[in-house]
Amino acid sequence: MPYDAARDPLRALSPSASSPARTLRLVSPSDSADLDPYAKGVWVYVPGDVSGGVATIRVTAVGAASDAETVDVRATPGLQPLPPVQLRRIWATGTSTGLFFYALADR
Numbered sequence: 001m002p003y004d005a006a007r008d009p010l011r012a013l014s015p016s017a018s019s020p021a022r023t024l025r026l027v028s029p030s031d032s033a034d035l036d037p038y039a040k041g042v043w044v045y046v047p048g049d050v051s052g053g054v055a056t057i058r059v060t061a062v063g064a065a066s067d068a069e070t071v072d073v074r075a076t077p078g079l080q081p082l083p084p085v086q087l088r089r090i091w092a093t094g095t096s097t098g099l100f101f102y103a104l105a106d107r
Contacts, residue, residue: 021104029058029092029101038062039087039103046099048077057101058094062086070094 005011013019021040046055057073059082064070072094073082090101 015106019106022106023104025103025105027090027101027103029090029095029099031092034088035090035103037105037107039105041084041104042082042087042090043079043102043104044075044082044099045079045102046075046077046096050077050096050098053077055096055099056094057082057096057099058091059087060089060091062088064088075099 010020015022017040027035027039027042042059044055044057053076055075055077057075058070059073060067060070063086067089070091075082087103
């Protein structure tokens, strides 16, 4: 069934940092490609059998001046949001394997 604007009471609202995201997609870490579009937020699912019990996620924020500006975020098993910052890249190098990333955006 296609999108039905009549069933979407929020369609006329302008997107903002605090408004609900309009799209959700599964994304994969990459050392060569930014997220397109950049993510308004990201949720991660860390399986219970992750090595050492804590996963590492290497990210670059939208406002970073270069790719060299990375931050390693730690996450325990389960589904959880990453810190509330817009992200442009989730790196394969430096990120634990076997994780699932869900990017939120307004388009």
